Amino acid sequence: MRTAPTPSPQQTCENILIDDKTYNVEHNILPSENAIIDCLLARRLELNEAYGELYDKLHLHPRALPAFLSLLLSTAAFWAPEKIAKARAQRDELVGTNQQIVQKAEELAQLLEHRSNLHNTSGFSSDTHYHVCNVIEDAAKDHYLFNAYVKERLNTVRNQFEWKYWPTVEQFVRALGRDANGAELEATDPLTRAATAATRHSPADFFKALFAAIEENSEQSGGPLPEGFRLSDATLASLVNCALDLGPDELKDSAYVKRLRQRERNSDK
Numbered sequence: 001m002r003t004a005p006t007p008s009p010q011q012t013c014e015n016i017l018i019d020d021k022t023y024n025v026e027h028n029i030l031p032s033e034n035a036i037i038d039c040l041l042a043r044r045l046e047l048n049e050a051y052g053e054l055y056d057k058l059h060l061h062p063r064a065l066p067a068f069l070s071l072l073l074s075t076a077a078f079w080a081p082e083k084i085a086k087a088r089a090q091r092d093e094l095v096g097t098n099q100q101i102v103q104k105a106e107e108l109a110q111l112l113e114h115r116s117n118l119h120n121t122s123g124f125s126s127d128t129h130y131h132v133c134n135v136i137e138d139a140a141k142d143h144y145l146f147n148a149y150v151k152e153r154l155n156t157v158r159n160q161f162e163w164k165y166w167p168t169v170e171q172f173v174r175a176l177g178r179d180a181n182g183a184e185l186e187a188t189d190p191l192t193r194a195a196t197a198a199t200r201h202s203p204a205d206f207f208k209a210l211f212a213a214i215e216e217n218s219e220q221s222g223g224p225l226p227e228g229f230r231l232s233d234a235t236l237a238s239l240v241n242c243a244l245d246l247g248p249d250e251l252k253d254s255a256y257v258k259r260l261r262q263r264e265r266n267s268d269k
Contacts (some may be wrong), residue, residue, distance in 0.1 A: 009055030014041060016066050020073070021120050032077035036243055043242040050238040053231060063224040071213045075191065076243035080208040084195045091185060091196060096182040105177030112170035132172050133158045190216055203252065204260050207240060211264070233257035 007015065023028045040047065058064040061208045119125050123176075129135050133154060140146035158166075167175070187193035194212035195205045217223035233254035241251050 008087075008156055009045065010051040010060070011058075013047075013051040013065070013069060014044065016069050017041065017073075020066075020070070032207045033073040036073050036076045039245040040242050044243075045175075045236055046242055049233040053235045056238065057229060057231070058226070061224065064226060065223040067217055068214075071104065071217050072210070072239060072243055075206075075210050075213045076240075079191055079206060080194055081201075081203065081206060084205045084209070085201055087192060088196050088201060094185060098183045100174070101180035102177045103221060105173050105180065109170040109173045109177070112168075112173065116170070129169060131158070131163060132166055132169055133170060162177070203250075204263075206244065207236070207252075207260055210236070210240065233261070 017037045017040060021034050024034050036136065054065060054068060058068060115128070116130070119130075129138065136154065137151060140151070156249070162175040189195065190212040191209045197208065198205065214225065214229070215221060218225045220226045233258075235252050236257050237252045240246075246252070
């Protein structure tokens, strides 16, 4: 009885990609990853050696080969150069937003102080919030859990301590301004941190995100990629060129990746 021929490393990798796309299409999910899969399949001639190296280094480790291809897809889909540029722009926008909060919090605090002075000196009152607990209760008036579990306890504490023991509303607002003024930006995940660490945008940003994704999926981090897993510079260049569908004038070679890795090693020292 004849047995089916063993798939080649390239066919093994492509079968994984095709299965992923089929699942995504059937469940109507991850269209951006499907586009990356299409690029990899269309440029298969450029990936023969890369797939061979992947297979040799990962096929004996359970889940490792599908896991690597999956991280390549997700990184290319969500950390392509235009997505990294957007992340950088949003980081700058966050800095600017915090500075606006600082400015507007002080402006609001001064207005609140002025209103309090008018209440005390003008002979008129506007029946507005004067106690910080009033602000909290008003803000949470439609918050079921607050009203069910917190409001009564807050009122109990408020009634135990007169007004002088509490911060004023303007002090509350100024605290928001100080908080924004002292804010230190920090990436919320390793890929964001790696992709946006450099001062200026460059093609290296995506490679850094990919390196971080590999590290996140390493055995040392509880992932399926074996300890000591490392791809050659040529394989990394081929995978990135095809996953990002880079044109002839944009292609990266093994020398580029080697220089990048050397810079990364030097920066870690």
